Amino acid sequence: MKNSFIIFRKEIREIIRNKNIWMPILIITLIFSIAMPLFLTLLSDSIFQDEDTVKFMEKVFGEVENPERVLVDFMTKQFLVFLLMIPAMVPSLIAPASVLMEKENNTLEPLLGTPIRTSELLMGKALTAMIPAFVISTINFLILTAVVDIAIYSKMGYLPLPTAEWIIVALILSPILSFILTMISVIVSSRSTDIRSAQGIGSVIILPIYLIIGLQIAGFFLINITYLLLACLVFFIFCPVLLRIAVRIFDRENILTRWKMKA
Amino acid sequence: MIAVQDLTKEFGTVTAVENISFSISESEIFGFLGPNGAGKTTTIRLLSTLIGPTSGSISIDGRDPGKDGSYIRSITGLLTETPGLYEKISAYANLDYFSSFYSIADDRRASNIERYLRMFGLWERRNDLAGTYSKGMKQKLALCRALIHEPKILFLDEPTAGLDPASAHMVRSFIESLKEDRITVFLCTHNLAEASSLSDRVCFIKRKIIRIATLDELQDRDKNKRVEIVFKEDAERYRDLLEGMDGIKGLDIRENTASVFVEDPDNTNPGMIRELIDNNIEILYINQIKASLEDIYLDLIKDEEVK
Numbered sequence: 001m002k003n004s005f006i007i008f009r010k011e012i013r014e015i016i017r018n019k020n021i022w023m024p025i026l027i028i029t030l031i032f033s034i035a036m037p038l039f040l041t042l043l044s045d046s047i048f049q050d051e052d053t054v055k056f057m058e059k060v061f062g063e064v065e066n067p068e069r070v071l072v073d074f075m076t077k078q079f080l081v082f083l084l085m086i087p088a089m090v091p092s093l094i095a096p097a098s099v100l101m102e103k104e105n106n107t108l109e110p111l112l113g114t115p116i117r118t119s120e121l122l123m124g125k126a127l128t129a130m131i132p133a134f135v136i137s138t139i140n141f142l143i144l145t146a147v148v149d150i151a152i153y154s155k156m157g158y159l160p161l162p163t164a165e166w167i168i169v170a171l172i173l174s175p176i177l178s179f180i181l182t183m184i185s186v187i188v189s190s191r192s193t194d195i196r197s198a199q200g201i202g203s204v205i206i207l208p209i210y211l212i213i214g215l216q217i218a219g220f221f222l223i224n225i226t227y228l229l230l231a232c233l234v235f236f237i238f239c240p241v242l243l244r245i246a247v248r249i250f251d252r253e254n255i256l257t258r259w260k261m262k263a
Numbered sequence: 264m265i266a267v268q269d270l271t272k273e274f275g276t277v278t279a280v281e282n283i284s285f286s287i288s289e290s291e292i293f294g295f296l297g298p299n300g301a302g303k304t305t306t307i308r309l310l311s312t313l314i315g316p317t318s319g320s321i322s323i324d325g326r327d328p329g330k331d332g333s334y335i336r337s338i339t340g341l342l343t344e345t346p347g348l349y350e351k352i353s354a355y356a357n358l359d360y361f362s363s364f365y366s367i368a369d370d371r372r373a374s375n376i377e378r379y380l381r382m383f384g385l386w387e388r389r390n391d392l393a394g395t396y397s398k399g400m401k402q403k404l405a406l407c408r409a410l411i412h413e414p415k416i417l418f419l420d421e422p423t424a425g426l427d428p429a430s431a432h433m434v435r436s437f438i439e440s441l442k443e444d445r446i447t448v449f450l451c452t453h454n455l456a457e458a459s460s461l462s463d464r465v466c467f468i469k470r471k472i473i474r475i476a477t478l479d480e481l482q483d484r485d486k487n488k489r490v491e492i493v494f495k496e497d498a499e500r501y502r503d504l505l506e507g508m509d510g511i512k513g514l515d516i517r518e519n520t521a522s523v524f525v526e527d528p529d530n531t532n533p534g535m536i537r538e539l540i541d542n543n544i545e546i547l548y549i550n551q552i553k554a555s556l557e558d559i560y561l562d563l564i565k566d567e568e569v570k
Contacts, residue, residue, distance in 0.1 A: 006363050014351065106347040110408065113311055113341035114364035115333040253314040257274060 003116045007124025008131070011098050015132065021093050025136055028089065032082040033144040040075055041151035072152055072160050077223050079144060081213045083169055086140050087178035088206040090133035095185030096198030098128050104194075108255055122250040126182050133178035141170040168228045176235045181206065183242035190249045190258075264289045264416060264447045265310065270319035272305050279305040282319070283472045289415075290445040292438065294452065294462030296560060301469045303451045304344060307418050310449065311341050324415065337365055339416045340409035344424075346401040350394030354385055354404050357393050358411055365412035372411070379407035382437070398425040406434065417441065420451045435461060459556035473563050482553045489524045489552045490532060495545035504542065508535050522552070 015021050102108045111121070145161040152160050162170075184205050185198070192198040216223060248254070265287040272279045280302035287293045297303050308314045310321060312328040312335050321328050323335045348357050358376045367375070380386040383403040388396070393404060402425050409417060422438065423431040438461055441448055452458050458465055459478050467473040474481070494501065498521040505514055505523060510531030513524035525531040528551065539546060554562075 003364055006360070010352075010360055017351075101349075105349055106343070106345045107349060108347075109308075109313065109343045110341060110347040110361065110405070112313055113336060113339075113343070114361060115337040115366075116364050117333060252312075256308065256313055 001120070001123075003120040004124040004127060007121065008127045011124070011128040012132070014101070015094060015097070015128070018097065021097060024093060025086075025090060028085060029136070029140055029143065032079075032085065033140045034147055036082070037075075037079055037144060037148050038151055041072075041148065041155065068156065072156070074222070076148060076160050076163065077165065078216065079148065080165055080169055080223055081209075081216050083137070083141060083144065083166075084173065084177060084209055085206075085213070086137045087133045087174040088181050088209045090136055091129040091178050091181040092185050092206055094132060095125065095129040095182050096189045096192070098125050099186060099189035100192060100194065100198055112252055112255065118250050118252050118255070119247065122186070122246060125186060126179075126246075129182040129185065130175070130178050133182070134175055137174045137178070138170065141166070141174075164225055165223060165228055168225065168232070172232050173228060173235070176232060176239065177209075180235055180238055180242055183239075183246045186246050187242070187249055190255075264291075264324060265293075265449070266320075266322040267310075268320045270306075270309065270321060271317050272302075272309060272314070273317045278470065280309070280468070281471050283468065284319075285466055285472065285475055287447055287449065289447055290442050291463045292442065292448040292450055292461050294450050294458035294465035295468065296452065296455065296458055296465055296556075297468040298564060303468060304420060306468070307341075307420055307449065307451055311339055311418050312336055337412070338414055339418060340412065340414035342405055342409040342417070342419045342422055344420045346405035348393040348396075348401055348404060348408075351392060353390045354380070354393050354396065355389040357404065358408055361408050362411040367412055375411050375413065376407075379410055383407055383433075399427055399430050402426055403430065403434070414446065416447045416449065418449045418451075421453065422450070423452075423454060423457060431457075455556040455560055465556065467560065467563050469564065473566075478556060481556070481559045488526075488528055488554070489522050490528060490535075491548075491550045491552050492521045492523060492539070492546060493548040493550075494519045494521070495547055501539070501544060504538070504544075505535075508538060511535070519547075 102111065112118070141162075145166070148161050149159045152158065188201045188205070189198045192201070265285075267286070268284050270283045271281050283302075283306070285293075295303055295306065305314070309316055310323065310328075312323075312332040315329060324338055326335055328335050348354075349360070352360070355376065358380070359372070362372050362376065365372075377386065380389050383406065385400060385403060385407070388400075393401065396404060402422075406419075406422060409419070419438070423434050426434060435457060438448060438450070448461075450458065450462060462478070464475060464477050465481070466475040492498070496519060498516045498519050501521065502514065502516060505511060505521060508531075510526050511523055512526055515522040515524075523535070525535075536546075536549065
């Protein structure tokens with residue numbers, strides 16, 4: 001375990017120095033956690049003046065007593081899916097960079113020549129992707145909660161967040177999702193020779209998340225606790241399968257003989 | 264210190280090394296020679312527990328790599344074919360990072376880093392990014408990394424590749440000095456002069472082991488033993504005389520020098536010299552020409568190809 005933290009410590013320093021990794025994360029935070037909720041909350045008055053929106057609201061929610069409050073609840077559920085983008089995106093940016101940096105520098109062989117175990121190496125790489133994903137997701141969760149609460153409280157006098165759904169996403173679904181994306185990124189990186197292609201494949205892998213976001217925005221379904229718990233269960237079942245594949249790929253001999261290395 | 268028995272490594276349908284056996288004693292420098300693709304790097308990887316054998320056994324310091332991989336890696340140092348350094352961190356940080364995986368006290372680690380960086384002339388540039396180093400400096404830094412934890416066994420894959428003559432000489436002297444510290448060295452090299460000057464024994468490999476011997480033994484068994492005789496006059500005048508002598512296998516004459524190939528120099532040379540003197544032939548010098556490791560290597564590889 002000590003060796004995993006040695007790897008984690010070194011890699012985190014390098015990630016902090018690499019703006020190609022943290023810049024997209026910062027932009028996503030600014031857009032989805034601050035600008036968008038602020039913009040939508042402040043424009044909520046004009047939303048209710050738009051006839052099409054009112055019709056859409058009636059179609060989705062039927063006749064309701066307090067349409068503004070229903071809209072706020074609806075919007076907070078929409079933001080919820082954006083919150084899932086962070087734990088999905090961060091590992092797919094960090095893990096390929098972390099694995100491929102070793103390949104580009106040809107450092108895997110001397111690294112494996114030290115007493116480190118391959119499981120410790122895998123854990124070090126996984127922690128490098130998962131801990132920032134969890135920290136950044138939590139920060140986004142707190143920022144988004146604060147922004148929405150402040151904006152709504154100032155207009156409507158109540159605090160809509162956090163809800164049970166938000167807590168499930170922040171504390172259960174996000175870590176599971178970042179674990180899955182970390183393992184997938186590690187698996188993809190073992191077959192790539194450059195960071196961009198691995199990150200490209202990584203961004204394709206998170207397409208299902210975008211699909212869920214799109215379907216919810218289009219009104220096909222609305223995320224609720226049942227859906228979220230079901231998603232947690234399904235993703236959780238995938239975890240040991242992906243871990244097993246990653247451990248097999250992170251076999252000492254596999255790394256040296258089958259991984260595509262830079263010449 | 265190292266014992267290898269009937270070791271075979273296959274990658275799918277390709278056999279990289281086949282049934283190789285050898286043993287290396289403590290503080291021995293063991294030269295490992297062979298053409299490209301002969302299985303040298305595979306052997307180093309097998310010995311340093313990076314990969315496992317298909318069959319056969321390895322014992323390092325009395326331990327089995329399959330069971331005690333971590334222990335074996337803790338007492339061995341590995342210099343890989345490419346330096347393999349983190350280019351975006353400093354030379355010092357590279358050594359600090361790699362050495363932190365070994366169980367050495369922090370103060371000793373720091374003093375070892377300083378000792379080796381100074382020894383290889385890199386101390387003044389310790390805070391420079393490794394990526395800014397020249398090829399030779401990277402090679403020296405990689406060598407520092409292999410030594411930082413004071414290993415008992417050192418696996419060196421082409422240690423002087425990319426070094427300028429002065430640095431290469433310094434590294435060779437350093438390798439030679441490791442004997443005093445009782446460090447066992449497994450030296451993989453293409454540089455035959457280096458192998459012959461450093462190694463206690465050399466091993467020729469081409470998938471299988473062709474020969475393991477000391478340089479003297481190899482030279483004794485050389486089938487192209489020859490004596491070089493420098494005459495005062497044109498050597499061509501004595502061709503018939505030399506060709507007519509017993510024990511002479513062949514003759515190569517250039518100006519006043521005759522290279523005489525003999526089967527058994529100890530028995531042939533005294534009679535040949537006596538006969539030349541009896542014929543009042545004036546001789547300036549007589550030299551025994553020992554085959555270089557390069558000659559022996561080329562012969563062995565050629566024989567292997569014929570087989």
